[in-house]
Amino acid sequence: MSSDYLLVDDDATLARAAELFATAPWLALAVELNATRSYRPRICLVQVNAGGALVAIDPLSFEGRRPDPLTAALARAPAGTPIIVHGGEYALAALWRELHVSFGRAAPGASLVDTQQAAVLLGLPATGLRSLCAATLGVALPPPHSVDWSQRPLAPGLVAHALADVAHLGALHDALMLRIRAADLEDELALASTPPPPRPFVTPDTPDPRRYRRIEGASGLPPEGVHLLGALVRWRDLKAKELDVPPGRLLPNAQLVDLAHAPERALQRLASMRFHSRLVHADLEALRRVVALALASEPGEDAGLEPPDRPAGAGPSPATPKKGPPTPQIKARISRLKAWRRSEAEARGVGLQAVLPLVALEHLAYFPHTPLGDVPSFGRRRRERYAETIAALLALGGR
Numbered sequence: 001m002s003s004d005y006l007l008v009d010d011d012a013t014l015a016r017a018a019e020l021f022a023t024a025p026w027l028a029l030a031v032e033l034n035a036t037r038s039y040r041p042r043i044c045l046v047q048v049n050a051g052g053a054l055v056a057i058d059p060l061s062f063e064g065r066r067p068d069p070l071t072a073a074l075a076r077a078p079a080g081t082p083i084i085v086h087g088g089e090y091a092l093a094a095l096w097r098e099l100h101v102s103f104g105r106a107a108p109g110a111s112l113v114d115t116q117q118a119a120v121l122l123g124l125p126a127t128g129l130r131s132l133c134a135a136t137l138g139v140a141l142p143p144p145h146s147v148d149w150s151q152r153p154l155a156p157g158l159v160a161h162a163l164a165d166v167a168h169l170g171a172l173h174d175a176l177m178l179r180i181r182a183a184d185l186e187d188e189l190a191l192a193s194t195p196p197p198p199r200p201f202v203t204p205d206t207p208d209p210r211r212y213r214r215i216e217g218a219s220g221l222p223p224e225g226v227h228l229l230g231a232l233v234r235w236r237d238l239k240a241k242e243l244d245v246p247p248g249r250l251l252p253n254a255q256l257v258d259l260a261h262a263p264e265r266a267l268q269r270l271a272s273m274r275f276h277s278r279l280v281h282a283d284l285e286a287l288r289r290v291v292a293l294a295l296a297s298e299p300g301e302d303a304g305l306e307p308p309d310r311p312a313g314a315g316p317s318p319a320t321p322k323k324g325p326p327t328p329q330i331k332a333r334i335s336r337l338k339a340w341r342r343s344e345a346e347a348r349g350v351g352l353q354a355v356l357p358l359v360a361l362e363h364l365a366y367f368p369h370t371p372l373g374d375v376p377s378f379g380r381r382r383r384e385r386y387a388e389t390i391a392a393l394l395a396l397g398g399r
Contacts, residue, residue, distance in 0.1 A: 005054035005163055007154075009061035017048070017055050024051035028084040028169035031091040032149040032162055039244045043098045044149035045159070049084075049166040056159045059099060060152065084169045085193075086129045087116040092195045115169060117192040118176040121185050123351030133168050136175050141168070183350055187381035192353070217257035225260040227299035228291065232256045235290045243278050250276045259291075266291050323366050333365040336393050356382070368394040 008017045021027060028049035035041035046057040085091060092112075095101040119127040126135065133139040141164050149162075180189050212218060212233040213226065221229060233256060240247040255273070259266045270288055279287075326334070337356065344355045357377040364375060372383045372390070 005056055005159065007159060008055060008057040014057075017050075017057065020050040020053050020055060021048070024053070024081075026051055026082040026084060026170055026173070028166040028173070029088070029091065029095075030085070030162075030165040030169075031094055033094060034148055034150045036246060036249070037148050038150070039241050039246060041094065042150060043094050045154070045162055046095070046099075047163050047166045049163075049169055052170065054163045054167060056154075056163055058154065060150065081111065082173060083112045084173045085112070085114050086132075086165070086169060086172075088112075088114050088193075089195050111190070112193045112195070113173060113177070113189065114193040115172050115176055118173075118180055118185075118189055121188055121192060121351050121354040122176070122179055122183065123345065123349070123354070129165065129172075132172060132176075137168055137171055139168050141165075183348070183354070184381070185350065185354055187379055188354055191377060191379040192357075215253045215257060217254070218260075221257070221260050222263075223299040224263045224295075227297070228263045228266060228294045229256055229260040231290050231294035232259065232287075235287060239279075239283060245276065245278055250278065263295055266295070323362075326366075330365050333368060333394060334361070336396060337361045337365060337390075340389070340393055356386075364390065364394060 006013060006017060006020070008014050030047045031043050032045040032047070033041045034044055043059050046059065048055040048057065115132065116127050116129070119132055124132070124135075126132065130141045130143075133141050142161055145158065145161055147158065180186060212230045215229070215233070218226060218229055232251070233253075236251045236256065237247050240250045243250065259269060262269070267288060270284070270291065275284065338361065341352055341355045341361065345352050348355070360375050360378045360382075363370065372378055372387055
């Protein structure tokens with residue numbers, strides 16, 4: 001790949017980048033974060049391909065200011081200007097959270113296209129960027145680097161390496177869109193490419209002390225185990241924030257859940273566990289005290305920590321259907337829908353997700369009376385194509 005690119009690290013280069021973005025026929029985006037090396041992930045580099053012009057934005061050079069030429073350019077972009085990402089949900093959420101840059105839902109005149117979602121809908125065997133570029137374009141991308149992107153100065157070779165993530169996204173987009181149009185999957189791709197509403201970064205200070213209940217494995221714990229898990233997670237997260245270490249690296253969730261499965265043996269098991277090198281003897285003693293206090297207290301709500309269900313003035317929470325254990329009828333509907341989906345995908349030569357996304361399939365199986373317009377990730381084109389078929393599948397054996 002050519003090393004010609006614009007490095008945006010001051011006001012002058014920022015202005016030049018904004019001009020490029022405003023006139024580009026399309027923009028391809030990627031980001032580099034230090035998520036595996038710090039407590040709070042930070043965007044350390046934003047890579048942009050502006051219609052063939054490569055731009056690397058260094059947010060750390062702006063010392064807390066918000067360099068948002070992307071937002072300004074998108075506001076002036078002609079209707080339908082493609083904003084291209086590859087597996088972009090995490091990157092788009094980070095751009096909103098860190099730089100207050102919005103795409104998709106909040107970018108007038110722009111259309112977000114995720115090339116990985118396009119590959120999934122087409123049923124391609126490999127959907128990673130390197131695999132797709134090799135198979136579709138005959139381009140060999142360099143292997144990923146494991147580096148701390150927050151370190152400065154940025155080596156020119158490292159920036160050029162990062163820009164490989166966007167250098168060929170325009171050509172990949174064009175190649176995949178030819179196949180998407182031929183398969184009549186444009187509506188499905190637009191729906192699959194739309195990112196979910198961004199969520200704020202959760203910290204120990206965030207008023208949701210019961211979030212530990214959503215950790216994988218927590219639902220199967222006894223009440224005293226849930227109580228212990230809450231104490232372990234709160235201590236772990238506060239210590240990770242203090243040390244600037246990702247919580248999951250300091251003490252993995254699975255390790256904490258394993259301790260909580262047998263609360264009566266937790267203190268003994270702590271003595272034989274291996275811990276992160278940043279934890280010193282005093283930290284381990286503090287952790288033992290946390291476990292002892294949790295075991296000595298009664299399971300239940302933590303006084304003074306329970307947040308309100310909704311912020312003041314937010315209005316009532318929308319009714320969201322809850323899934324219970326699947327009944328025989330639900331299992332039968334899932335089996336019928338999956339069998340039909342597989343047959344239809346083979347007949348059309350597309351991926352399973354193109355026919356019926358899994359989230360939509362499960363929703364229909366659990367809540368068969370839901371109007372198709374309210375089924376998540378279903379969309380207009382699927383309603384036009386499959387409304388009668390799905391109604392018949394759901395009616396078999398009764399609803």
